[in-house]
Amino acid sequence: MSENETESNGAAAATANEAAPQANTEEITYHAVEKDGVVTAIWEMQGRKHLRTIDPRSRQGQDILRLYTTEHHDEPAS
Numbered sequence: 602m603s604e605n606e607t608e609s610n611g612a613a614a615a616t617a618n619e620a621a622p623q624a625n626t627e628e629i630t631y632h633a634v635e636k637d638g639v640v641t642a643i644w645e646m647q648g649r650k651h652l653r654t655i656d657p658r659s660r661q662g663q664d665i666l667r668l669y670t671t672e673h674h675d676e677p678a679s
Contacts, residue, residue: 631665633657640666 627648634642643655
């Protein structure tokens with residue numbers, strides 16, 4: 602393979618990578634799936650599209666739960 606072929610393939614990949622962020626304009630959100638008051642899964646969503654499921658016991662799952670609970674705590678009713 603010559604250097605010219607490598608450069609043209611790299612340019613095509615760079616063009617595809619630049620176009621991808623523009624296509625995905627919806628923000629990524631996380632949804633906790635609970636069963637009997639225990640979080641059993643975390644869904645990563647982009648709009649209505651399910652991107653992946655995160656185990657709440659994993660490091661990333663713990664980070665997401667920690668971030669959510671520190672920002673969105675229930676206020677006690679008076």
